[in-house]
Amino acid sequence: MALERSDVEKVAHLARLKIEDNDIPEYTRDLTSILELVNQMQSVDIDGTDPLAHPLDATQRLRHDEVTESNQREHFQQNAPAKEAGLFLVPKVIE
């Protein structure tokens, strides 16, 4: 399946990536060839194979439910570009 220019623009937008207009044809070509590889893999018979959620053959270890982190707000906010009253400030979000 061949991607359109608009597909690439949409994916870039969703990922919040700024891409140059004249790079779009190249991205389109590259991504299309990746999808062709996926297409090739689609033809493999995977009946009876469970989807792989993680490449390691291991299961999740669990953590005891206890509070182990103390307040380090000052530390974490040292490099925040803007803050006020303990809050991080970001450019206004408009719904």
Added chain:
Amino acid sequence: MEWEAVIGLEIHVQLATQSKIFSGAGIAFGAEPNTQACAIDLGLPGILPVLNESAVEMAVKFGLGVEAEIGMKSVFERKNYFYPDLPKGYQTTQNDLPIVGKGVIEVEPEEGKIRQVRIHHAHLEEDAGKSLHETYTDENGRGMTGIDLNRAGTPLLEIVSEPDIRSAKEAIAYIKAIHSIVTYLGISDGNMAEGSMRCDANVSVRPKGQEEYGTRAEIKNINSFKFIEKAINHEIERQIELIEDGGRVIQETRLYDSEKNETRSMRSKEEANDYRYFPCPDLLPVELDEAYIEHIRSEMPELPKQKKQRFIDELGLSSYDAGVLSATRPMAEYFEQVKDRCGDAKLAANWVMGELAGQLNKDNLEIEQSPVSAVQLGDLVKRVMDDTINGKAAKQVFAALWAGEGASADEIIEAKGLKQVTDTGAIAAIVDEVMANNPQQVEQYQAAPEDKRGKMVGFFVGQVMKASKGTANPQMVNQLLKEKLG
């Protein structure tokens, strides 16, 4: 045309853990902004989330409570979107393999009308932070939004129903049933005002009898029983009017405004829902085994449905009474304590549902806030049962306990001299006195035909009770009056 609403609910339940789902930060309500947000919650580079064992246990408890299939292998995925209250750029949640699979819950929107609502699945996920859209500005005077990430990473169980709900009333009954189960299980405090239970409703309408669903709109974040009902009813009306006027419903997210009682468009879902889920490489699959499930099963408390049945079968309560008394955990605990204290389930039920519920309602209190404790009420009922006081005096004692005039029923009975007089001689003396003071009424009574006398005796009973300050045993008063009046 007759329309039918089709409703599915997504309920986010905040789990009552000590720490966050993937980090060791606390989750206490009302903490100073960003004092409970650690490096993991902030999504700083190099962090590794580790799953909280209590969150898993609580999710499994819920699954067992709604007779659901438990996901023996569940997987966390990344739901990708950008919003400042989610610093990682994705929410860690579950999608394809949730921890709780299909289940079912019984709801009773009206007395005797039982409906089954299927649970599609329930999954574990992390909450996002909070955006404060106030008047913050940067040094150039540009408007800024404040971000508090204390809530980021709080464990949530999102319970997704099938579209089996047909009215706002049924939706409320369903939410109350979920609320009751999670609080019975102790996996959430269920406090809606503090956001421990939040609800999104998917609402569509279709002509009655049509099988196909209409296009649905999602109403976001409605968080009180009252507003859920209003918001859903409003949305049903909006959609019907829209279609009848020749328009069509579009799939979108709408926000409910409780002040204006209306929903308004927030964003078009088609635009926003490209979340590009993929398995979170930082978290391995969670695998549970039978022994683990059986262990949790063995620790399950009695749930509302079972409790109701036991109240009917073992205590002989009516289905209605059993339903009211088992509806919430605090109510059931209170009732059972009164019953154990006094030893009579029916009397205990009458007092809890009558005098106590009436006063709570009048003073707008929850049962947990009752000024009369279950032990105090149980002791009071005991004194009615052993004839220490009569029913009328018991109400006085209850009112005094409510007002904090004494620590126990016995103390108040003593202080107010309410002990019932059961001494025949003493009551007879009062009866004689009342008859002597009312010769005319005695004459009238004795001249009246038999079938009229029953009513007339009430006058004398009232006088005797008054003269005894309400302490005479009413049965004995009746009997003595009949004997003496002839």
